Amino acid sequence: MLPSLSQLQRLQFWQAGLSDRMVISLMNTISLCSNLRVVALEGNPLPEQSYHHLLSEExxxxxxxxxxxxxxxxxxxxxxxxxxxxxxxxxxxxxxxxAFNSIGDAGAAHIAQGLRLNCALLFLSLSNNQIGDPGAAQLAAILGDFALTHEEVVERRKLLLERTQSSSLKVDSDQTSADQLPSAPSSTSLSSKGTSKKKETSKKDEKPAANRENPKSNKKSSDAKTSQSKGGKAGGKEKQQTPQEDQSSIALTEQEESVEIGNPLLDQSLRHRDGQIFLPGNTTLTSLNLAGNRITEKSLPQFLTLLEMQSEGGGLLRLCLERNCFPPECESYVKIKELIELRNVPEKNSSEVTQEEGRGHSAERTDI
Structure with a gap:
């Protein structure tokens, strides 16, 4: 039934008794719903934990x-x-x-690992879980500068090699197309040479004037040819750029280029330090909710340093640390709140999140 609902945008299952088979089947069906973008599967514990199928690359x-x-x-x-x-x-x-799950420090470390090379996720809520200082430290570390692993360095070299090979293939194709282009203008140049010879033989007295005029005409024709060739190249570029708006119609090489541009491993801001390659960290994530966990005052300086590093460009606009194992009047926590307030978080977003967590509290109470 779902694919026939062409205008369906939101799908919500609350305590619907879903199974792992249902979730996998639902994932295959969602791909046929062109307008469906919001899915909520809440209060549906799965024995085989098949939720990750909903986050597949497709x-x-x-x-x-x-x-x-x-x-x-x-x-x-x-x-x-x-x-x-x-x-x-x-x-x-x-x-x-x-929110409201049983994710501990190890689970938070796995989530942090997934944030290393993710450039899409903006909002992440891990509130009301069992995350302590080790898990919080992993999340804070991934949002700041971090060193690439050996596997990531190897993958980066592969991507660079593929990019150089694709660029060399494009240069060769451009050269072959450029070699084929002069065949048509050559006939026109021969005819112009023939007419110029006739003019020279018929009008010997006007050689100086002819010599002055011919270079100009030759320059104009050459300029016209170069302008046409440039125009042809520019038109080719426009043809390569416009299909990128529709990912289903772009060619394979253009898909590889778009992936390379968004791949953090090819980020130009990579830094070499102490024999390692460092990424600037995940600056895409703008909201992180860690309220209601087991974080103590020990982790706060790391979050404070992170916010100070990100203040110049990108990074978190909202960091929620309420209801953890430290007093609200803690010095580091007060500074964190001041830095967040300086970033002018819209009141609408904060109110929506508080309402959402309120609904979560009521849901948790009903389950208990």
Whole structure:
């Protein structure tokens, strides 16, 4: 029934008793719903933890809520791998709600691993889980500068090699096309030479004038040819750029180029330090909710340093650390709140998140 609902945009299952087979079948059906972007599967614990299928690379879901599903560390590992690996990355998911689950420090580390090379996710909620200082440290570390692993360095070299090979192939194709172009203008140049010879033989007295006029005409014709050739190249570029708006119609080489541009491993801001390659960190994520966990005052300086590093460009606009294991009057926490307030977070977004967490509280109470 779902593919026939062409205008369907939001799908919500609350305590619907879904099974793993149903979720996998649902994922295959969602791909046929062109306008469906918001999916909420809440209160549906799955024995085989198949939630990660909803975050596959082919998924079209932009907003996914998996609250109150008893998601543990193993399911968090699968979700983290779905967010990104060295060879694949989810490029459609903008917000992920994992609140009111059973994610601990190991699960938070897996989620942080998935954020290393993910350039799409904007909002992440891990509130009301079991994350302590080790898991919080992993999340904070991935949002700042971090060193590439050996596997990531190898993958980066492969991508660079593929890019150089594709560019060399393009240069060769441009050269062959350029060699074929002068065949038509050559006849016109021969005819112009023949007419110029006739003029020279018929009008010997006007050689100086002819010599003065011919260079100009030759320059104009050459300029016209070069302008035409430039125009042809520019037109070719426009043909390569316009299909990028529709990913289903672009060629394979153009798809590789678009992936390379968005791949953090090819980021030009990579830095070499102490024999390692460092990435500037995940600056795409703008909202991180860690409220209601087991984070102590020990982790706050790391988040404070992170916000100070990100203040110049990109990064978190909202960091929620309420209801953790530290006093609200803690000095580091007060500074964190001041830095967040300086970034002018819209009141609408904060109110929506507080309402969402309020609904989560009521849901948790009903389950208890």
């Amino acid at each position: 998924s079209i879901i932009a907003h996914l809520s998996l609250r109150n599903n008893r998601i543990g560390d193993e399911s968090a590992r699968l979700i983290g791998s779905a967010l990104s690996t060295t060879r694949s990355s989810n490029k459609s998911l903008l917000s992920l709600n994992l």
